[in-house]
Amino acid sequence: MPMSLIQPAFRVHIDYDKCHKCGRCVQQCGWSVYTFNGRPFPDDSRCRACHRCVTYCPAHCISIQKNELALRENPNWMPGLRQNIWRQAESGGVMLTGMGNDKPYLSIFDHLVLDACQVTNPSIDPLREPMELRTYLGCKPDRVEVEPNGRGGFRVRPGTGLEKNVRLDTPIMFSPMSYGSVSLNVHKSLAMAAERCGILMNTGEGGLHADLYPYQDNVIVQVASGRFGVNPEYLNRGVAIEIKVGQGAKPGIGGHLPGEKINREVSVTRMIPQGTDAISPAPHHDIYSIEDLKQLIYSLKEASGYKPVGVKIATVHNVAAIASGIVRAGADYVYLDGFKGGTGAAPSIIRDHIGIPIEIAIAAVDTRLRAEGIRNRASIVAAGSIRSSADLAKAIALGADAVAIGSATLMALGCHLCQGCHTGNCSWGLTTQKPELTRRVDPEWGAERLTNLVHAWSHELQEILGALGVNAVESLRGSRERLRAVGLDAQTCEILDVKPAGR
Numbered sequence: 001m002p003m004s005l006i007q008p009a010f011r012v013h014i015d016y017d018k019c020h021k022c023g024r025c026v027q028q029c030g031w032s033v034y035t036f037n038g039r040p041f042p043d044d045s046r047c048r049a050c051h052r053c054v055t056y057c058p059a060h061c062i063s064i065q066k067n068e069l070a071l072r073e074n075p076n077w078m079p080g081l082r083q084n085i086w087r088q089a090e091s092g093g094v095m096l097t098g099m100g101n102d103k104p105y106l107s108i109f110d111h112l113v114l115d116a117c118q119v120t121n122p123s124i125d126p127l128r129e130p131m132e133l134r135t136y137l138g139c140k141p142d143r144v145e146v147e148p149n150g151r152g153g154f155r156v157r158p159g160t161g162l163e164k165n166v167r168l169d170t171p172i173m174f175s176p177m178s179y180g181s182v183s184l185n186v187h188k189s190l191a192m193a194a195e196r197c198g199i200l201m202n203t204g205e206g207g208l209h210a211d212l213y214p215y216q217d218n219v220i221v222q223v224a225s226g227r228f229g230v231n232p233e234y235l236n237r238g239v240a241i242e243i244k245v246g247q248g249a250k251p252g253i254g255g256h257l258p259g260e261k262i263n264r265e266v267s268v269t270r271m272i273p274q275g276t277d278a279i280s281p282a283p284h285h286d287i288y289s290i291e292d293l294k295q296l297i298y299s300l301k302e303a304s305g306y307k308p309v310g311v312k313i314a315t316v317h318n319v320a321a322i323a324s325g326i327v328r329a330g331a332d333y334v335y336l337d338g339f340k341g342g343t344g345a346a347p348s349i350i351r352d353h354i355g356i357p358i359e360i361a362i363a364a365v366d367t368r369l370r371a372e373g374i375r376n377r378a379s380i381v382a383a384g385s386i387r388s389s390a391d392l393a394k395a396i397a398l399g400a401d402a403v404a405i406g407s408a409t410l411m412a413l414g415c416h417l418c419q420g421c422h423t424g425n426c427s428w429g430l431t432t433q434k435p436e437l438t439r440r441v442d443p444e445w446g447a448e449r450l451t452n453l454v455h456a457w458s459h460e461l462q463e464i465l466g467a468l469g470v471n472a473v474e475s476l477r478g479s480r481e482r483l484r485a486v487g488l489d490a491q492t493c494e495i496l497d498v499k500p501a502g503r
Helices: 024-028 052-056 079-091 184-197 210-218 232-237 264-270 290-303 319-328 348-353 358-371 389-398 407-412 443-468 490-496
Strands: 010-014 034-036 040-042 062-066 112-114 135-137 144-148 154-158 166-168 172-174 200-202 219-223 240-244 255-257 278-280 309-314 333-337 379-383 402-405 483-485
Touching (some): 024 034, 052 062, 135 379, 172 184, 172 443, 184 200, 184 210, 184 443, 200 210, 219 232, 240 290, 309 319, 319 333, 319 358, 358 490, 389 443, 402 407, 407 443, 483 490
Parallel strands (some): 172 402
Antiparallel strands (some): 010 062, 112 483, 135 166, 144 154, 255 278
């Protein structure tokens, strides 16, 4: 076999003086890094730095270090670019990767700060004052009418009919991750946590496993181009339906779940043959215009008793116009997925170079819908690398009603961002269907960790609201005057409609 020019990305170091020679590292590694012959021997070329072995080593004698190669410096030909060329020269294939964009693009959230109140409008103590985080997704009345109640007083009622809305006890949702791309125990963890937190999880395009039927009141079911698992029963299981048009990590292309991940249970849930690749085409072959989308939205509403229907799109340069068309087509919410969003598998060239940041998209869509007088017709859900409660608060201030988190939930379950999701070898049992790996995720344990994460972010959001002198998240929504930019250029500030700090 020809020699590879690619050197291992990481070096596995074992302190054999401390090693118990128990073989735990061999058992825990999903990447087959270790062999055991009296003591463990690592194959550096297989290591993904997932740290499963480091975490479970009873002697704490294993360390993973980056393999620093003394390549000649060249700012135009960074080491990663050279290694990709070597890989493609050997394989002739498209470079695949998992998780989100890892290029050093500017993080706009990190250059936005929130205002605070102190004297004229005093701050609020969130521990002693009620702080309202409840959010409703869906179409809202465009006006209210005041009329006499016949008893000398007045009553207020909506000027237009009330549409069905979806309730979130806190403005956080779990992003769509399909059964097949993640394990069933991950889905169970998400569903159980969603029920406990009063929020929603999204099935992704892989259908809804029967074990999750008891949690259907906290589930959004997704309809993607492949129509995997879609039937009338499925549509009626969730509280809302989401049409997936695009994904932030791979705008303009479809999905591909390798046949190795299609075991018997995944095949039953997705309604496809076992062991066959699940390929979603790039377009919906019944959506080639806004009129087509409108027809699908109302077909799904009629099939489900007029449940709310949302539309998920990737954030691209004309996202505001697309969102306007989606709202006019009758969608109850628009899910904006930024180009730093995670994925189970995508060509790295697509993930890293196509799309626009979620911060820009939120502001552009909110501004466009307000200018057209249709902002009340639909809610905005923002996703694509929401990393903390600070990102959550800033997204809402830019105009989002709620955020969706995916990568953060996997990290809460142990993910170390090794970006090997597409291989199905996840040592933490998250993005795999291998029974010996998936059983590593106990749904009860996973649900507890996810519940803790949501509660922690919610409490922090209440702290932020208190510092801003407001006691309801609705008062922050779209309030871009509460944001200030630090280190952003004038054009970006103009698009965000955010003033620079000091003004």
